[in-house]
Amino acid sequence: MAQGSQKGLWYKAGLAALLLMVVAGCKPSPQPFDHQTGYPVQSAHPPSFAGAQAPLPHAPQAPYGTAYAERTVKVGLLIPLSGRSAPLGNALRDAGILALFDKYSALPPQAAATKVELITKDTKGTPEGARQAAAEAVNEGAQIIIGPLFGASVEALKPLAATGKITVLSFSNSVEVGGNGVYVMGFNPKEQTQRVAQYTYMQDKNRIAVMAPNDAYGRTVVKAAEQSANLLGRKVSPVVEYATNALSVEADVAKLMAQGSDNGRPSFDALLLPEGGDKLGPILASLAQQNITPQTLQFIGTGLWDDRDIIRQYNLNGAWLASGPPQLYTAFEQRFVNTYNYKPPRIASLAYDGVALAATLALTSNDFRRTTIEAAGGYSGPANGIFRFLPNGQVERGLAVLRVNNGRFDVVDPAPVAFAQ
Numbered sequence: 001m002a003q004g005s006q007k008g009l010w011y012k013a014g015l016a017a018l019l020l021m022v023v024a025g026c027k028p029s030p031q032p033f034d035h036q037t038g039y040p041v042q043s044a045h046p047p048s049f050a051g052a053q054a055p056l057p058h059a060p061q062a063p064y065g066t067a068y069a070e071r072t073v074k075v076g077l078l079i080p081l082s083g084r085s086a087p088l089g090n091a092l093r094d095a096g097i098l099a100l101f102d103k104y105s106a107l108p109p110q111a112a113a114t115k116v117e118l119i120t121k122d123t124k125g126t127p128e129g130a131r132q133a134a135a136e137a138v139n140e141g142a143q144i145i146i147g148p149l150f151g152a153s154v155e156a157l158k159p160l161a162a163t164g165k166i167t168v169l170s171f172s173n174s175v176e177v178g179g180n181g182v183y184v185m186g187f188n189p190k191e192q193t194q195r196v197a198q199y200t201y202m203q204d205k206n207r208i209a210v211m212a213p214n215d216a217y218g219r220t221v222v223k224a225a226e227q228s229a230n231l232l233g234r235k236v237s238p239v240v241e242y243a244t245n246a247l248s249v250e251a252d253v254a255k256l257m258a259q260g261s262d263n264g265r266p267s268f269d270a271l272l273l274p275e276g277g278d279k280l281g282p283i284l285a286s287l288a289q290q291n292i293t294p295q296t297l298q299f300i301g302t303g304l305w306d307d308r309d310i311i312r313q314y315n316l317n318g319a320w321l322a323s324g325p326p327q328l329y330t331a332f333e334q335r336f337v338n339t340y341n342y343k344p345p346r347i348a349s350l351a352y353d354g355v356a357l358a359a360t361l362a363l364t365s366n367d368f369r370r371t372t373i374e375a376a377g378g379y380s381g382p383a384n385g386i387f388r389f390l391p392n393g394q395v396e397r398g399l400a401v402l403r404v405n406n407g408r409f410d411v412v413d414p415a416p417v418a419f420a421q
Contacts, residue, residue: 070113073362075355076137077118078147080125088149091344092171093120095351096146098339102382103359114366116359123148127156134160134168144169144361144368146354149347151177158182167368169358169389171350178393181370185350185387185395187323189217189274192302193224195322195399197272198232199413200300205269207235208300209260211252211283212274214241221274221302237268244279249286257290271297276304284314294318294404305404307346312407322399324384326409332383353381378419385415 077096079089096118103116119142121133130153134145138160144167148154151174161168161181170177173186200208210225212218222239229236238259242252260268271292275283287293299319305311306323323329332352336344357379361368370391378388378396386398401413 071366072115072117073143073366074117074119074137074141075358075362076134076142076145076147077120077351077355078123078130078133078137078145078153079120079351080129080149081120081122083125085125085149088345088347089122089125091348092147092149092351094340095336095344095348096120096355098336099352099355099382100359102335103356103363114363116362118355123153125150125153127152129153131156131160134166138166142166143366144358146351146358147171154182154184167370167373169354169373171347171354175394179391180393183373183389183393183395185354186347187303187306187350188395188397189220189302190224191397192322192399193221193272193274194228196300196302196320196401197225197228199322199401200270200298200320201228201232201234203298205298207237207268208270208272209256209266209268210236210239210272210274211256212239212241212272213244213279215244218274221272225272249282253283253286253290266292266297269298270300272300274302274304276307276310280310280314284316288315303346306402306409308407311404311409316404317406319404320401320412321404322401323409324381324397325400325415326402326411328381328385329383349381349383352383353387356382376419376421386417386419388419 077093079092080086081089081093100116100118119137119140121137123130123133130148133148134157137145145157146169148157149171151172154168154170154172154174154177157168157170158177158180160166164181166181168182169185170182171186172184173188175184175188175190178184197208208225208229210222212221218241222236222241226236228234238256240252240256240259242248257266260266271287273280273283284293293299294316295318299316301316301319301321303321303323305316305319305321306329310316329346329349332349333344336348358368360379361372365372374389374391376388378386380386384397385400388396390396396419398415398417398419400411400415402409403412
């Protein structure tokens with residue numbers, strides 16, 4: 001058997017043997033950061049992270065964290081493992097296990113005096129299931145909870161978090177559920193929109209038009225674009241909101257042109273299109289009939305486009321969007337595929353970063369209080385770059401501006417390497 005195959009078999013065998021001991025790469029962020037890797041420059045034990053790095057050539061003599069373990073720290077992972085969202089839950093679980101394994105594989109056994117145990121609980125994708133899962137995790141000794149996934153399930157845990165007995169790092173992007181011990185890790189469309197809009201305005205494009213769904217997501221994006229315009233003295237016009245349940249593409253594009261054209265040519269400099277999935281194709285096709293494409297006009301989008309399947313399926317070459325440093329996510333995705341033989345959904349990277357953070361805090365300070373979680377310097381996520389939690393429960397991320405280029409993302413404006421204190 002080839003040496004590479006032997007290493008791959010050992011790696012997967014070790015992963016299965018460890019199962020509940022996963023970790024990190026999320027380190028409390030001393031400055032400066034290494035911009036190329038997203039990690040602090042002087043890290044005593046940088047995680048073995050990129051898929052290009054081979055796993056350790058020899059299996060450890062004892063499972064990591066057991067031979068020298070002095071204490072055990074339990075981390076609750078609340079995810080939907082049954083019901084319609086079970087595939088997402090399985091991917092979140094796999095990413096969390098991979099995070100822990102990566103942490104311990106980078107540490108000599110004597111340095112792993114703390115065993116981090118991941119307590120995985122099924123929320124069933126419901127608020128009641130989340131309440132029960134959280135109660136079980138706390139009763140079994142969890143000191144911090146990662147998850148759940150949906151906003152309604154997170155809402156159900158707010159009374160528990162408000163007691164101060166447990167901190168919740170949820171995967172939701174519903175900012176209204178954050179606060180009082182609950183933190184929202186999900187990718188925030190407001191933050192993504194403001195980042196790419198401000199960059200667009202700074203490229204001497206003074207007027208941005210918007211076509212957005214008439215739902216909470218679309219309204220968040222429109223408001224964020226308008227706030228960025230007001231800040232810089234620019235303009236958002238026209239704004240066309242379309243129904244999400246009965247998309248009349250031609251009529252909506254005609255409305256855009258009626259309100260934003262001059263002698264048949266667009267009077268706006270860029271078009272913000274926060275749409276993905278099946279609805280994106282018809283919109284792009286109808287716009288193309290009006291000679292509005294990413295090659296004739298600057299298109300900008302949100303994290304919905306941070307999906308290589310989407311940018312390979314649709315003509316978005318030249319479009320801009322804001323997201324984390326792509327090299328970090330690409331490395332995580334490749335590691336995940338090499339380990340589990342399937343491609344993770346984008347949200348799985350949140351479980352990787354979240355479990356990584358919890359494990360790093362367990363190994364360093366064993367402090368999960370709000371004052372620690374809200375460290376002003378933030379943390380360096382191995383899959384998504386720097387982030388920090390705010391007192392209102394929301395997350396702030398260091399985002400790059402990316403350009404779509406033939407099925408890949410090029411960085412046109414790098415992510416910050418540190419947060420202002």
